[in-house]
Amino acid sequence: MSSVAKKPATAGNALAKTAEKPVQKRVRRTADEARRLILDAAEKRLARQGPEGLRLQDIARDVGISHPAILHHFESREGLVRALIARTNKQLRDSLLGALGDGDASRDAADHIGHVFEALSDKGTARLLSWLLLTGRATEESDAHNIMGEIVEVLQDRREEYARETETAAPDKEDTLFIAMLTANAAFGEAIVGRQLAEAAGLDQDGIKRFRKWFAKLINDHLETER
Amino acid sequence: MSSVAKKPATAGNALAKTAEKPVQKRVRRTADEARRLILDAAEKRLARQGPEGLRLQDIARDVGISHPAILHHFESREGLVRALIARTNKQLRDSLLGALGDGDASRDAADHIGHVFEALSDKGTARLLSWLLLTGRATEESDAHNIMGEIVEVLQDRREEYARETETAAPDKEDTLFIAMLTANAAFGEAIVGRQLAEAAGLDQDGIKRFRKWFAKLINDHLETER
């Protein structure tokens, strides 16, 4: 895999202008495509190996390009990280709000909670965001604010609507907020320590599923007693 | 703060053997003390700045020693990290089991949960462990297994004892496990995304307290319906 065989030219010296023909194939992508591939690779590295896995040379190797190409597209390593944050935030937002707005066969918390857990565990999104938060990035620019706000808003609307239909008491907004917070916390926690704890407890993949269901039921029960 | 003024000797050449008197003060600690100070500094850096803050030179500067001194005590950076893992695990274990075994004015979950959250947020223990878990360390050697197992055991004993006293049905052990898992997940999640989410929701410090209480009540209610 080492690059010894290739030694085409770069002999851009004053000499060597003779008969050297440019025989060197090069893949050329559109800028958008290249950025996408690079971000994909960075995402995988980060999810798998954590912070220390985010090295330009490694990512470049994964994509099959040279590392200056990454700098060309993102200016700096920091730029790459920012782009990764932005994209991840956007994906998460779409994923969460999409799941919530999905038809309205909703109303039952288990569904929502399942979606949240999946959205966060998908591609290691939670791991990725966790690292970004741990390193203090994604503090100012993060859309976390908006996302959380929007979601609580949607949930609260749902609950109020339901309360109207069933002519029960309107739910407390802080209660809705706390439910959202607990779910988010639990999902993040699971992404990080979940596997360890599950192993420690002798739970297999199926056990984790049971845990999620148990949690959904816990929330459902709470919703009912609040009514 | 730069070290320009000091240029004592090191002139260990064959020459310069003349009248140079060893005038250089040096602080000398016991090995244990030195290790403790180094670990303390490392812990702080890690909790504050995340993974990237764990640089030998920085830690050395914090302690007021040279960085080879750290290598002298811990062999390598990796050795330092391992020692940090071990100490943190031990502290957490003691803290958690200590809180649980505390008298037995327990029985009410709110107390336990409060202790768990405090133990994990203390000194950024959760942040620290999160990073260790994110980077894939602390997988084999971690005492997480034992800790989790012991805690579930203690909790289950409590519940069974209580069931006997009140002559109610004995609780399901998996239910106890899930409660512990949820609490752990939530506490870890809060350590990482908690501040962000709280800010996003416009919660102040007091709001976070309310959240914890709300959570404790949620668990308490669940315990009661299980009975």
Add this chain to the structure above:
DNA sequence: GGAAGTACTGACATTCTTGTCAATATATTC
């Protein structure tokens, strides 16, 4: 008070990583 053990240091070596630059190959436009 001398000897032995060891905590500690400065200087250096090595390796790794980001970033720069000039040159090259490919796509697009006229």
Add this chain to the structure above:
DNA sequence: GAATATATTGACAAGAATGTCAGTACTTCC
């Protein structure tokens, strides 16, 4: 098909981080 734009590359520069080493100063033990 020539001109332009730009995605891509190899080689190099600069800096940072861990680790090595020989030597220095403090403590303890006899």
